[in-house]
Amino acid sequence: MQPVLLWLRRDLRLADNPALTRALDTGQPVIPVYLHAPEEEAPWFPGAASRWWLHHSLNALSCALTAAGSRLILRQGGSLECLLQLLDETGAGQVIWNRTYEPALIQRDRRIKAALKDRGVRVESCNSALLFEPWTVSNKSGEPYRVFTPFWKACCAKGLPDDVATLPESITAPAHWPVSDDLKQWALLPRISWDQGLAQRWQPGEAGAHHALERFLAHGVLTYKTGRDLPGQPGTSRLSPHLHFGEIGPRQLIRACQRLQQQGIGTEGSTSVAAFIREIGWREFAFHLLFHFPQTPEHPLDQRFEHFPWRKPEDYADDLAAWQHGLTGIPLVDAGMRELWHTGWMHNRVRMITASLLVKNLGIPWQEGARWFWDTLVDADLASNTLGWQWTAGCGADAAPYFRVFNPVLQGERFDGQGAYIRHWVPELEHLPDRYLHAPWTAPASLIPPAYPRPRVDLGASRKTALAAWEQLKEHSRLSPGGSVP
Known part of the structure; x- marks a missing residue:
C-alpha cells in the first residue's frame, strides 16, 4: 500500500489533529514527518525561547508516536526538497498537513501545493489551529473586521465548534521507514545554559498541555475574570505556548469550558468561563488580522x-x-x-x-x-x-x-x-x-x-x-x- 506523508508543523499533538485523522481515514500507512526550515519563516525566524520549546515538544511527540506504534521522521532543509525526497524514498502518493497562517508560510505552502500537484501527488490541508479560518468571517460588506467585539459576535453567531477527535489508539506503520535526523543535531537548545527557569516552569508537549488545562480548570478558570489581572497569583491558564505549538487546540478548550458550564458552576464561575472563552476569541481575531493585513508585523495598520x-x-x-x-x-x-x-x-x-x-x-x-x-x-x-x-x-x-x-x-x-x-x-x-x-x-x-x-x-x-x-x-x-x- 502507498503510504501517506503527514507533514506536522504547528500541530504537535495526536488528539484532535485533523490532518492525522484524515491520514488515518485513508486506510494507508502513515509516515509522520517534521521538517526544520526556519529560513522559510524569514524575517521572523524562531526565537531562542521558541527553539527551546520546539526541541522538547518534538521529543515528547516522538515518544507519543512510538507508543502508538509509529515514529517521527525529522528532516532539515527546504520543505519542498525534503518532501520530494521523502516521496521518492517511501513511494508515498499523498501529503496531508494542517494549515498555518503567517504570511511567509502561506506563500510557501501555496508553492509547495502547486509543485506537488504538478507531480501528480495528492495534497490535502486541514484546519487544526483555529475555530474559524480568517476567510470565513467577514462583515456585512464582505470586508475583514477591524474591531474585536463585532468580530467575536459574528463568530459566536456561527456557533463555537467543539467537535474533538479522540486520541488514536494506533497508527499504521509503513513496511519500511525512511532515515530520520537526530533531533540533537539541530542544535535547538542553547549552547550556554540559560534555560533552567524555562525547564522549571514548563512541560512542553501534548501531555504537558493537558496537565496545564487540568490545573487551570481545577484552580483558576472559575475566578479567571478577576484573577487574570493579578500577576502575583496563578490566575491565568498559561496555555498560550501549548496553543502556539499546537499541542492542544482551541476546539478542545471550548469543549472543556462548555462541559464545565454544564455542571452548575454559579454566576461568578460562568462569568469567568465566558471571559476565558472570549480570550480565545482574541486569539482568533489576531489571526484574522494577520491574514488580511499581512504587512502589520512590520508596519502600523493605522x-x-x-x-x-x-x-x-x-x-x-x-x-x-x-x-x-x-x-x-x-x-x-x-x-x-x-x-x-x-x-x-x-x-x-x-x-x-x-x-x-x-x-x-x-x-x-x-x-x-x-x-x-x-x-x-x-x-x-x-x-x-x-x-x-x-x-x-x-x-x-x-x-x-x-x-x-x-x-x-x-x-x-x-x-x-x-x-x-x-x-x-x-x-x-x-x-x-x-x-x-x-x-x-x-x-x-x-x-x-x-x-x-x-x-x-x-x-x-x-x-x-x-x-x-x-x-x-x-x-x-x-x-x-x-x-x-x-
Missing part, C-alpha cells in the same frame, strides 16, 4: 503612524537595553521583564504595562519591543504578538487610544497591592516598605536600595511628551493630502 516622531536608535539604545533587562527603575516593569527573561513568559497585564512604558514613556518604536518579545517568549506567536504591540501603541485594529498611557505605579498599587510579584522578581526591593514599593524614588534616601537603579524616565513628563507627539501626528495627518483624523 498608516498615520508611519510618520510618528519616534526617537532615533542612537538616542534610545541605552534605554532599550535597560528595558530589556529589567533595569528601568520602574518596579512593575522591571519585574515583568525579569519574569520574561527567566521563564520565557510574562503575565498579560504586565505585558501591556511594559509595552506602554517602552512606546509611550521612552518613545521607542513598538517594533523594537515586538522583536524582543519574539525572541524571548515561549509563546511567541506572530499574530498575537503583532496585535498586542499595535494595540498598546495605538496604531492597530481595536487599538487603545494613543492618549491612554498606563501608569505602572498606579497599576502596581491596584493589581499587586501587597507587592508579591515585584518582591519575587525584583529582590533588591524585598524589604522596602509597601508605601514606597511601587515608586521607590519617593522613599527617603536611606531606604532606597543602592543596587536598584533610579528611574530611566520621569513618568509624568514623558506622558506629556507622548501626548504632544500624538497631537503633532494628528496635525500632520490633517494637513497631509487625504489625511484625516477620526
